[in-house]
Amino acid sequence: MEQIRARNIQKTFLAADLTRVTAIKDLDLDVHRGEFLCLVGPSGCGKSTFLSMLAGLDHPSAGDLQIEGTPVQAPRPEVAMVFQEHSLFPWKTVLQNVAIGLKARGVRRKEAEDVAHQFTEMAGLRGFEHKYPSELSGGMKQRVGIARALAVSPEVLLMDEPFGALDAQTRILFQEELLRIYDQFRKTIVFVTHSVEEAVFLADRVVVMTFRPGRVKEIIPVGIDRPRTLKILEDSIFLKAQTSVWEVLREEAASGFRALKCAA
Ligand SMILES: Nc1ncnc2c1ncn2[C@@H]1O[C@H](COP(=O)(O)OP(=O)(O)O)[C@@H](O)[C@H]1O
Numbered sequence: 688m689e690q691i692r693a694r695n696i697q698k699t700f701l702a703a704d705l706t707r708v709t710a711i712k713d714l715d716l717d718v719h720r721g722e723f724l725c726l727v728g729p730s731g732c733g734k735s736t737f738l739s740m741l742a743g744l745d746h747p748s749a750g751d752l753q754i755e756g757t758p759v760q761a762p763r764p765e766v767a768m769v770f771q772e773h774s775l776f777p778w779k780t781v782l783q784n785v786a787i788g789l790k791a792r793g794v795r796r797k798e799a800e801d802v803a804h805q806f807t808e809m810a811g812l813r814g815f816e817h818k819y820p821s822e823l824s825g826g827m828k829q830r831v832g833i834a835r836a837l838a839v840s841p842e843v844l845l846m847d848e849p850f851g852a853l854d855a856q857t858r859i860l861f862q863e864e865l866l867r868i869y870d871q872f873r874k875t876i877v878f879v880t881h882s883v884e885e886a887v888f889l890a891d892r893v894v895v896m897t898f899r900p901g902r903v904k905e906i907i908p909v910g911i912d913r914p915r916t917l918k919i920l921e922d923s924i925f926l927k928a929q930t931s932v933w934e935v936l937r938e939e940a941a942s943g944f945r946a947l948k949c950a951a
């Protein structure tokens with residue numbers, strides 16, 4: 688059964704020069720409960736906008752967006768988001784940052800601290816609980832953001848290019864870690880990436896979006912069993928899926944490239 692249901696979603700922004708930009712138009716999408724879905728598409732196609740709307744942080748200009756059968760109107764306790772750039776509070780420690788979502792959900796202080804400890808440790812941050820974000824590397828900050836999102840045991844985890852700022856090796860470690868967590872929890876994940884390889888490695892289905900205005904161009908199922916390890920990177924099914932996604936994406940990426948050149 689679908690847990691997330693988007694129908695005819697449209698999002699229009701008023702740009703600085705007062706022209707209207709239609710970022711998303713006619714976007715239809717169903718995400719099944721417990722599914723790992725990756726969204727790819729050229730820069731500016733509305734991926735972050737769509738995720739923000741799912742998180743209840745922004746609202747469609749038109750259309751119907753539902754989670755668990757009810758319209759998304761505001762942030763919900765069962766939905767957590769990991770942002771592209773870590774969004775930690777600089778004046779709070781690692782532990783306090785991880786506990787924020789719990790406190791916002793009304794969990795008592797002692798319990799919030801216990802759970803925050805558990806997830807801080809799981810994120811490989813033992814010994815750093817009382818450090819401030821400025822004392823951490825980029826990868827560690829991103830771990831804090833992920834620990835904070837997971838600590839609230841969300842039914843839906845939204846991730847906006849969460850590994851984009853990491854170096855290649857750290858990124859692979861994070862991908863493996865996320866797969867491990869997913870195999871354990873099996874909650875719904877909607878993950879935005881611009882890496883086709885990352886999308887196919889992680890997802891059950893890869894959604895390719897069109898260049899502006901963004902909508903679903905094609906959905907490519909990835910027929911690879913779980914648990915997945917790095918070995919599948921050499922698998923012919925993996926390589927085929929990657930080619931399928933790239934073939935659909937290429938046209939859209941080219942449109943995006945042309946638009947950038949015209950704007951320059
Ligand atoms: N707050 C905003 N005001 C005006 N335009 C915006 C705003 N947020 C996003 N946009 C525009 O909407 C389009 C989609 O942006 P975004 O969702 O960030 O794309 P993506 O994440 O796919 O790169 C872009 O053209 C962007 O410039």
Ligand SMILES: [Mg+2]
Nearest residue numbers: 734735736847
């Ligand atoms: Mg984005």
